[in-house]
Amino acid sequence: MTRSRSPVLLIAALLTPALIGLVVFRLYPIALAANDSFFNVLRGQPVFVGLDNYVALLTDSVFWNSLKVTFWFNLLINPIQIALALGLALLYVQNFKGVTLYRVLFLIPIGVSLPTAVLIWRIMLSQDGLVNGVIGIAGVPAQPWLTSEALALYSIIAIATWKGISYWMIFIIGGLQNISPEIYDAARIDGIKPWQRLVYITIPLLRPTLLFVLVADVSINFLLFAPIFMLTQGGPADSTNVLMYEAYKSGFIFGDMGRAMAVIVVVVAILLVIVGLQFKLLSGRREAKR
Amino acid sequence: MKIIQTAIAAGLVASMLAGTALAQDKTLNMIVIEGGDTTAMQAVADAYKAAHPGVTINLQPYPFAQFFQVAELRLRSKDAGIDLVYVDAPLVASYASRGFLSPFDASVDTSTLVTSALDAGKYEGNQFALPINNSAQVLFFNKTLFANAGITPPDGLTAGETASQAQVDELAATKRWTWEQVADAAQKLTVKDGGRTTTYGFTVEQFGELYQLQPFGESLGTDVIGPDGYTAKGYLDSEAWTKAATYWANLYNEWGVSPKSLGYGEAAQLFGNGQLAMMAGGTWNLPGLEASGVDFGVAPYPYFEGGKVVTPTGSWYVGVNAASGNQAEAVDFAKYLTTSAEGTKTWFDSLQQLPTYKPLLDEISTAAAFDSFPQDVFRLGVYDSLNTAKARPVTAAYGQLQDAFRTAFVDIANGVAVKDALASAVQKFEAAAARVAP
Numbered sequence: 001m002t003r004s005r006s007p008v009l010l011i012a013a014l015l016t017p018a019l020i021g022l023v024v025f026r027l028y029p030i031a032l033a034a035n036d037s038f039f040n041v042l043r044g045q046p047v048f049v050g051l052d053n054y055v056a057l058l059t060d061s062v063f064w065n066s067l068k069v070t071f072w073f074n075l076l077i078n079p080i081q082i083a084l085a086l087g088l089a090l091l092y093v094q095n096f097k098g099v100t101l102y103r104v105l106f107l108i109p110i111g112v113s114l115p116t117a118v119l120i121w122r123i124m125l126s127q128d129g130l131v132n133g134v135i136g137i138a139g140v141p142a143q144p145w146l147t148s149e150a151l152a153l154y155s156i157i158a159i160a161t162w163k164g165i166s167y168w169m170i171f172i173i174g175g176l177q178n179i180s181p182e183i184y185d186a187a188r189i190d191g192i193k194p195w196q197r198l199v200y201i202t203i204p205l206l207r208p209t210l211l212f213v214l215v216a217d218v219s220i221n222f223l224l225f226a227p228i229f230m231l232t233q234g235g236p237a238d239s240t241n242v243l244m245y246e247a248y249k250s251g252f253i254f255g256d257m258g259r260a261m262a263v264i265v266v267v268v269a270i271l272l273v274i275v276g277l278q279f280k281l282l283s284g285r286r287e288a289k290r
Numbered sequence: 291m292k293i294i295q296t297a298i299a300a301g302l303v304a305s306m307l308a309g310t311a312l313a314q315d316k317t318l319n320m321i322v323i324e325g326g327d328t329t330a331m332q333a334v335a336d337a338y339k340a341a342h343p344g345v346t347i348n349l350q351p352y353p354f355a356q357f358f359q360v361a362e363l364r365l366r367s368k369d370a371g372i373d374l375v376y377v378d379a380p381l382v383a384s385y386a387s388r389g390f391l392s393p394f395d396a397s398v399d400t401s402t403l404v405t406s407a408l409d410a411g412k413y414e415g416n417q418f419a420l421p422i423n424n425s426a427q428v429l430f431f432n433k434t435l436f437a438n439a440g441i442t443p444p445d446g447l448t449a450g451e452t453a454s455q456a457q458v459d460e461l462a463a464t465k466r467w468t469w470e471q472v473a474d475a476a477q478k479l480t481v482k483d484g485g486r487t488t489t490y491g492f493t494v495e496q497f498g499e500l501y502q503l504q505p506f507g508e509s510l511g512t513d514v515i516g517p518d519g520y521t522a523k524g525y526l527d528s529e530a531w532t533k534a535a536t537y538w539a540n541l542y543n544e545w546g547v548s549p550k551s552l553g554y555g556e557a558a559q560l561f562g563n564g565q566l567a568m569m570a571g572g573t574w575n576l577p578g579l580e581a582s583g584v585d586f587g588v589a590p591y592p593y594f595e596g597g598k599v600v601t602p603t604g605s606w607y608v609g610v611n612a613a614s615g616n617q618a619e620a621v622d623f624a625k626y627l628t629t630s631a632e633g634t635k636t637w638f639d640s641l642q643q644l645p646t647y648k649p650l651l652d653e654i655s656t657a658a659a660f661d662s663f664p665q666d667v668f669r670l671g672v673y674d675s676l677n678t679a680k681a682r683p684v685t686a687a688y689g690q691l692q693d694a695f696r697t698a699f700v701d702i703a704n705g706v707a708v709k710d711a712l713a714s715a716v717q718k719f720e721a722a723a724a725r726v727a728p
Contacts, residue, residue, distance in 0.1 A: 040725075041366075041388060045389075056725070061717070061721075062721065062722075127550065128486060141485070142485065144550075144704065144705075146551075147550060147551055147704040148704060149701075149704075235697055235700055235701055235704075236700065236701045236705075236706060237706050237710075237714070238697075238714075249693065252359045252362065252363075253358075253689050254687075254689050254693070254722055255362060255366070255388070255726070256725050257366075
């Protein structure tokens with residue numbers, strides 16, 4: 001009789017630390033943010049303003065521009081990162097001459113901390129930096145990578161991608177190694193072409209891994225802050241002013257916590273919708289097939 | 291998150307330190323900026339402790355880049371772990387309007403302080419912060435680069451010469467260069483080698499900062515924002531500011547005489563290396579430039595032809611945290627720091643910043659120790675602070691103004707059209723300011 005009771009207790013005991021962590025570090029801050037978004041501070045006193053902070057966002061052109069930048073940034077960076085990480089992972093599991101060197105090279109970015117990477121890139125992308133020097137050899141004039149409205153966002157995408165893909169690559173390698181070699185053997189006997197192997201075998205069987213990478217990558221990129229804070233402060237002309245930076249500026253530079261928290265709640269809501277859609281689309285289709 | 295963690299950790303350490311102090315002793319905690327300011331404040335704190343046994347001033351230094359956020363967070367959370375706060379002049383209104391600071395009462399004798407500096411520490415008639423020192427900006431020029439290019443440098447103070455206050459006054463009143471002269475010389479002094487600039491003609495020390503650039507438009511006759519503190523339309527986008535911003539745009543794009551996106555301290559480095567012919571910067575650069583060995587002179591801060599002479603001013607203040615449990619002791623140290631002969635002298639000797647304490651200003655004007663270069667540069671500071679200095683606007687939305695202004699001027703240097711950048715700054719400032727306007 002005791003045996004039937006123990007799993008419940010055991011499960012509860014094992015889950016408790018994680019649940020406490022979830023509540024303390026995730027749910028509580030979100031609740032706090034949601035609560036603060038209903039207040040404004042006037043003369044040092046918090047004043048309840050209801051939905052005013054959200055209503056104000058509706059007509060706030062800075063907010064809408066920031067939302068647009070955030071979506072555009074994510075529409076580009078997530079597919080790019082995942083496609084590149086998948087490509088790198090496929091190369092990583094191959095056996096060819098020099099593969100060890102290749103593997104080491106692509107693991108380096110994981111070991112470099114983000115601020116360090118950002119600082120190095122800042123120097124390399126400066127007017128007289130390495131990147132302009134290299135393209136100068138090819139006769140291309142020096143480009144204002146981080147200081148022009150047309151290039152800054154893409155430079156940040158490139159830096160974040162350089163830093164991020166190796167990390168995602170590791171997960172995809174794990175997924176690839178889980179695919180049974182017998183399936184490939186069977187496919188080879190059937191005379192399948194390499195591209196068919198990728199589209200019909202590898203990617204469908206990688207779906208659970210790709211779902212995880214997609215969700216985690218989108219969340220991280222939606223909340224990306226450090227490179228923007230360190231390189232462009234949202235400029236030039238607001239071209240890199242993502243919602244996270246806008247919220248930071250509102251709260252910590254302008255002392256307008258009510259607006260900052262309203263922006264944060266909007267970010268969390270958007271993220272929830274996107275992650276929900278991803279789960280539905282990716283896992284739903286798999287179930288339908290089965 | 292890092293910053294919040296740092297702030298919490300610092301708060302914990304501070305409260306532990308406060309807790310371990312002996313019962314009869316008082317420890318006052320003060321947040322300051324790391325570096326020279328902390329060294330100077332420690333010197334004053336030591337002198338204070340010698341005169342007031344039983345009271346210890348414990349400094350909590352933060353890097354400049356983090357200081358404002360830490361101060362904002364700790365003051366907002368009514369953190370009793372700090373008693374005294376280092377306050378940047380334009381933030382006085384923002385802090386005071388939110389009840390962060392205790393006002394100083396009539397028991398503090400402020401008659402020995404420069405009036406304009408005192409005024410910048412007031413909000414709605416109350417003195418919320420006391421000025422620790424003032425600041426003055428000048429035009430540094432590299433004599434060797436001017437000589438090599440065969441150009442006559444501006445009249446100014448240089449090594450090997452002495453200057454009385456009267457001579458400095460005359461220099462500042464009649465021989466001040468215009469920005470047009472600066473641009474003209476800068477174009478001749480800039481050296482380009484295959485697309486790369488090896489010598490820049492001119493730069494401002496603080497890239498895109500309101501402190502440094504406020505005189506640009508105001509020299510042409512229009513304030514940066516209206517007297518209510520929340521209106522920028524008709525001010526920042528006026529004809530005067532458009533002209534000033536166009537000059538700024540030309541420095542970077544049309545003429546290409548200034549380096550883009552200089553970080554903190556990078557202008558002084560370029561100047562010290564001999565790669566920059568002219569720099570509009572603070573007198574605080576003097577010790578560093580002396581040490582660099584570059585042969586330089588110091589001229590008054592320029593103005594626009596046909597305009598008025600306006601120079602940057604204002605610096606750091608001290609305030610008492612409203613949440614502090616040691617109000618009387620904190621006020622006493624603030625008084626010592628700003629209105630006593632010993633406190634102000636200790637500070638000046640350590641940091642070499644233009645004082646706001648009048649007896650010390652008199653000493654600079656008259657004492658023989660200030661006759662020779664580079665000490666005579668402080669006499670230029672004395673002239674400007676009494677005649678041409680214009681404080682930054684008093685507004686509870688100063689952070690918003692500073693950010694909108696910086697964004698606009700950085701964007702303009704990077705090639706965004708002047709009209710668009712100014713219009714966007716006006717719109718952004720007014721929208722953000724309206725949210726904190728009373």
